[in-house]
Structures are given as C-alpha cells and as structure tokens.
Amino acid sequence: MANKGCIIRLSRYRNALLRLKALNFVKVFSENLADSARVTAVQVRKDFSLFGISGNRRGGYLIEELIAKISAILGKDEVQRFVIVGIGNIGQALLHYPGFKKSEIEIVAGFDIDQNKHNRQAAVPILPLEELGNFVEKNKIRFGIISVPDSAAQETLQLMLQAGIKGILNFAPICLKEPQNCVVRNLSLETELENIIYFTVLAEKEETGK
C-alpha cells in the first residue's frame, strides 16, 4: 500500500510539525507541509488519505493531532532501540548522534571485534561482538545498524539474524540480500556522493549544451 517514498515523506512532515509545534503554531495547511518536504500539496494530502488522516476542510490540520497520528504510523509511540555493529568512523559517530533523541530512537550499545574499542562503562557501552546475541535477546532489541567494512558485512548480517534482529540499516557498500523475517536497507555513502556527482555534472552539461 504505502511505498517507501511515502514513509520518508511522513518522516519529513513530522520533523516539520515538531518544529512548528516548538514555535507554538497550532494549525498547518497541506501547502505548508509541502514546502517543508519539497513536494506538492496534493502529494501531502494523498499521503494522508492513504493512512486515513483527515483534517478540516477549509481549516487545515491541527499540528498536535497530526504529530500524534504520524508518530503512531511510524512506530514512535515507544522508543525504538538500536544496536550498532562496527565502531569505526561511522559507527562511532552514530553512537552519539544527537539527532536521534527527538525521533524516539535510542542507540543502546555498540559491538566490535577490536578489544581496544570495548568499554562497558560508557554511557553507550561498546561490547565484544560475541556478546551480541545475548545482549539482543536479553534486552529484546529489534533493530541494528551495520557499519563494518564491506568484507565483514555479510557475516555481520548473519550474526544479527541469529540474534533475532528484525530491521537493519547497512552502511557497508555491499548490497545485502534481504532475508526472510528481516528488513534490510542498504545505504552507502559512496553511492550517495556518486549520485550527486552524476546529477551535478549532468546539470552542468545541460546548461552549457543549451
């Protein structure tokens, strides 16, 4: 029913709504949300329609109400806890990324094979990889982030699956196969930058071509 684009937009609407709420706004129009997410107003309303979210004809939407509804859809009625495997550059950064808090996302532990990185006392402890299974089971963790080198990505996936992880964001630049019973999203920074390079060069060509 709802596609990935739609869910990404819902996240964006929500972010905008939280900001509006912080500024004490009460009502919002589809046009406003469209601006904030860089889409059309019809798209916003279509997205809402898909989830049975309705506003007041002529009167827009109540921000509080809208946040509550979108939050429920996105599973934000409770804090969602993640573990990270691979405490390198990216893993370390995500471990303490301040933006997660307002999204009801919590990184509860990191795991690595490198002894030097282990630290049980830290606010977000970094533990030996061997403890992943136990930790996930004991703490009922459902989500994980893979930020290991690509050569280790596949086996990290296996470990996470065995541990019972149900949703994974993979930063390794290798496209992991989505297994049964687990959602995997592959996000490679290289690929993102390459994408920008391509479309920038293309735009420049079009400009000079005209």
Next chain:
Amino acid sequence: MANKGCIIRLSRYRNALLRLKALNFVKVFSENLADSARVTAVQVRKDFSLFGISGNRRGGYLIEELIAKISAILGKDEVQRFVIVGIGNIGQALLHYPGFKKSEIEIVAGFDIDQNKHNRQAAVPILPLEELGNFVEKNKIRFGIISVPDSAAQETLQLMLQAGIKGILNFAPICLKEPQNCVVRNLSLETELENIIYFTVLAEKEETGK
C-alpha cells in the same frame, strides 16, 4: 532520461565489478550484477541500454571495459573533491571515511565555526567557516557536504552557493530547497531509521495477521 534509481544501481554495479576485478575475474553476466545489486537481470541490461553500454551476446560483459564505461558515466575519470561544513559527529566521521578512496572521492577540507575544532596542520585541515569562500574558489571545489545542526543548515547552504558549490549532500534533518545551478540531496539519518522501523513493524503485522 536516467533516473536516480538507475544511477544508484550503476554505482552498485561498479562496486561489485571492482570486487570481481580484484578477484581476477574477467567476464560477468547481467545475472551476476543483478544478484550483487539485488535487482533483476533485465533491469541491469535496461540500465546499460539507457547509456549505450553493450556486451557480447551470449558472452556477457568484460569487467574492465564495464568499469571504464560506468566510471566515465559517474564522473570517475577524475578525483572529485568535497568540502564538509560542520565538524560534529557525522562530519568528523566523513572527514576520514576510508571508503571514499576507491570511489575517487576525496574530502579536502572541513569547516566549522568552533575555534577549538580548527586545525590547519591536519592531513585534512579543519578551517574557520569564514574561509570557505576563498578555499572553494582557489581550489575549484564543486561539491560539499552539510553536517551542521538543522538550525544552521539553510544558511550553510547559502554560504556554499555563494562560494560556488554545485552539488551538495545535506545530512541535516531539514529538507533544503534545491536552488538554481546546484544539486541538493537531502539525506537524514533519522528518516532512514524511521523508514526501517515502519517496514519492520509492517512486516511483523503482516506475519501475525496471516
């Protein structure tokens, strides 16, 4: 003509091809690339067809040749240099992210308003934000990464535009408007994780629903 999905797939094919080449493979079939990028073989051939890439009927594609062709499309015939504005968690991680090298991507400098972060001597220097314009102009930089808090994202965009940056990856969880003469891609980590949460919860519901 080519859409974003297509370019992302080309990056993925290329990554897989580089690995195959490192293993001394010579030929590859659309089926192989499809596996590596988690798409269908027809999709691979359609993508190639779009760019006039052709192989040998019955004989697949020559890896070397394919890498060269895709690299040219993705602008990898030369190293592409990026600056990063905002040396916080994410910015710091990207500054030294080892995966960029093999993708012909180089981070040449970081910029921040915080004096304590400045370091001209570092391999990748971290400079005062005021120097962004000069640096970009002098070094003919075309690409930038925004990793500042969302409250500073919009003005950072303005600075980059004034400096002459033509392609931007924005990590701030605010959707920046794509200006004239500049490509902007908004990538928010929160949003990516929310996306995974949604589809994981959905899959679980479907499972129990059945």
Next chain:
DNA sequence: AATAAATTGTGATAAATTTCACATTAAACA
C-alpha cells in the same frame, strides 16, 4: 441567510519505472 472564498479529499488521468516477451546474436557442439 445567502453568497463567495479557501481548503480538503479523491477518482480519474498522466507520467515514470519495471517487467515481460521475444527477436537477435554469438558460442558450443554434433
């Protein structure tokens, strides 16, 4: 109370993207 104006909500339409079906070609084999 009647009319005008502004906004939502959605079926119908259009556009974009992917998949299908199959013609074409090259290699392998008999």
Next chain:
DNA sequence: TGTTTAATGTGAAATTTATCACAATTTATT
C-alpha cells in the same frame, strides 16, 4: 557446417507513483 543453447537488447505491456481536476465542505463576508 548446421543446429542447439545461452546469453544480450529492446519494444510493448504492466505496474507503480504522482499529478490533475473538481466535488465536498467549512469559514468568512455581505
């Protein structure tokens, strides 16, 4: 050398996603 087989390449069909057009409704105005 002819036949079979296994791949590519691509127009057409199907599917997915976004846009359009406009009815429905609410609020504001006269």
